[in-house]
Amino acid sequence: MSQRVLVIGAGPAGTRCAIRAAAQGAQVTLCGAEAALPYDRVALSSLLAGEKTLPDLIPHDLRGLHAQGVAFRPATPVVALDRAAGAAVTARGERIAYDRAVIATGSRAIRLPVPGADLPGVLTYRTLDDVRAMLRAARGGGAAVVVGGGLLGLEAAAGLAQRGMKVTVLHPVEWPMERQLDAGAGGLLTRRMGQRGIRFAMPAQLAAIEGEGRVTGVVLADGKRLPASIVVMAVGIRPDTALAAASGLATGRGIQVDAAMRSNDPAILAIGECAELEGRTIGLVAPALEQAEIAAATLSGQSAHYAPRADAAALKVSGTAVWSAGEIAGEGVTLRDEEEDRYRRLFLREDRLVGAVLYGDVSDSGFYLNLIASGRRIGRHAAALALGPAYAQELA
Ligand SMILES: Cc1cc2nc3c(=O)[nH]c(=O)nc-3n(C[C@H](O)[C@H](O)[C@H](O)COP(=O)(O)OP(=O)(O)OC[C@H]3O[C@@H](n4cnc5c(N)ncnc54)[C@H](O)[C@@H]3O)c2cc1C
Structure with a gap:
């Protein structure tokens, strides 16, 4: 058998x-x-x-x-x-x-243990049922508060704005996606999302969620109140x-x-x-x-072993390209072109590329992912690496 x-x-x-x-x-x-x-x-x-x-x-x-x-x-x-x-x-x-x-x-998905966190209309963002609940709430229009300005929070915010809700993102740091982006690129992203009607409260801490039988708003740690017919927690x-x-x-x-x-x-x-x-x-x-x-x-009895490797994550908001891969920590080499709304940050260790963040133009993402995965030495190309494969042809 x-x-x-x-x-x-x-x-x-x-x-x-x-x-x-x-x-x-x-x-x-x-x-x-x-x-x-x-x-x-x-x-x-x-x-x-x-x-x-x-x-x-x-x-x-x-x-x-x-x-x-x-x-x-x-x-x-x-x-x-x-x-x-x-x-x-x-x-x-x-x-x-x-x-x-x-x-x-x-x-x-983690639900922050603040007062009111269990009220109807307070959602997390993980399942099809969560999306169905968001779509139901969006049908009535009104205001949404998204708690968390990471990848998932921003995708929820963009989707709800697209569905006609007035969205505010609460984030505890001065700019969104701070794990991937520095303050400059975070500013570019905030401006870009703002053009879609999304507001940001940053830095801001959620203190409580209010409502009688259903959520009607949130209270921030500084006492400020925001109305909300739904609250989406995207906090990890x-x-x-x-x-x-x-x-x-x-x-x-x-x-x-x-x-x-x-x-x-x-x-x-x-x-x-x-x-x-x-x-x-x-x-x-x-x-x-x-x-x-x-x-x-x-x-099936074969001998196979999982070996961790660099993986990439991208923000899936149309018209707003952000891509990151590998280890995003420590000192990075940054290339910024604010006029073009473009930004790159590369992380090098011991002459190797270990992580990369691209904002605005992500067309070279495959090149950087390959370099991270292969662990090839960068050598004399370090200075021009952020300009892309055309400037570091031997590595491409
Ligand atoms: C909105 C959203 C966007 C994302 N975007 C990206 C992206 O762009 N790129 C990317 O790489 N990743 C993305 N992710 C993450 C990605 O979805 C996860 O990495 C992936 O789903 C993990 O797969 P999994 O099978 O390990 O777990 P899950 O997808 O969490 O599946 C686990 C399943 O097990 C079920 N389960 C739990 N307990 C039991 C039980 N006791 N009995 C039976 N069933 C049980 C759960 O209900 C669930 O359906 C995103 C996630 C979300 C929520």
């Missing part, structure tokens, strides 16, 4: 692993807590902004999954693992027997280790795994944002999919 593989979590990592394992001949069940078919979470901002429709986000329907050998169970959260018996227990009390299990429970994520921890698996920030994606129970693997390898968790889709491939190989 073929191996029974249970994949828990139908995000990008879980779905990829389920399809691969089925292709290798395993008998695969994929349990997802959400009521939806597996969808492209990365594209939620495009759905919110009206640039994509829901069918665009769903690569496989139920029949398609079945045809690939995956028995998909939506709205089926797994609440416990009976490791001794090799069975998972669902929220409805059903037991699903497995030979190998793969935990791919992803992350949860936390790996979802609840099931693994309750099942006695080793967890730190995430579920601890080796490079073959095995937890401390060799029958159970963990992949994607819920997994922690050598003290590090991931927060992007490309490494999550790579880990899914490694886990599928491990399940």
Whole structure:
């Protein structure tokens, strides 16, 4: 009889692993807590902004999954693992027997614990249901407050503005995306987003959310009040280790795994944002999919190892290009052209490019990502590197 593989979590990592394992001949069940078919979470901002429709986000329907050998169970959260018996227990009390299990429970969005945080109309930004709630709120127009001016917060703000809401972004630092951008580029981005009608309160701290039965506004730490018919918190994520921890698996920030994606129970693997390898968790889709491939190989008895590599993140707001990759920390070489609304910042260490941020013109992103990934020596090209491949041709 073929191996029974249970994949828990139908995000990008879980779905990829389920399809691969089925292709290798395993008998695969994929349990997802959400009521939806597996969808492209990365594209939620495009759905919110009206640039994509829901069918665009769903690569496989139920029949398609079945045809690939995956028995998909939506709205089926797994609440416990009976490791001794090799069975998972669902929220409805059903037991699903497995030979190998793969935990791919992803992350949860953090909700700031301020007064009023549980009022209806206070949302996070992680799931299709979150976007549906935003779209419902946007139909009534009115004001939205987005808490957090990182990548996700800005995408939420742009989408809600596109849908006709008056949006204010609260951010605790003087400029948005401060992890990627310095003050100058942050200023350019603020101006560009402002042209779309988005306002910024920076630096600002959220103190409380007000409303009787539903949110009506927010109070800032300095006492200022802003009206809001919705509040979207985009303040970070936390790996979802609840099931693994309750099942006695080793967890730190995430579920601890080796490079073959095995937890401390060799029958159970963990992949994607819920997994922690050598003290590090991931927060992007490309490494999550790579880990899914490694886990599928491990399940089939091959020797495969996940090796972390530089991954890139981009702000998906049309007309506002921001791209970053690698380690964005320490001293950087900056090239700024405010008139052209362009900016580049490169991070070098020991004669190698380790990180890059591009704003405005991101056409050279592939060149910089390759350089970061290859670890090639920059040598005499250091001075001109920020000008792009045309000025450092031997590296291109
Ligand atoms: C709006 C938005 C935009 C993004 N944009 C980008 C981008 O541009 N580029 C990029 O690289 N990344 C982006 N990301 C991040 C990217 O979506 C994640 O890195 C990716 O989804 C991680 O995949 P995952 O499968 O590990 O986890 P998840 O996608 O979080 O999937 C985990 C799934 O497991 C389910 N689950 C949890 N617990 C259980 C349980 N006990 N039983 C059953 N199911 C369970 C959850 O409901 C969820 O559906 C974005 C994220 C968001 C929210």
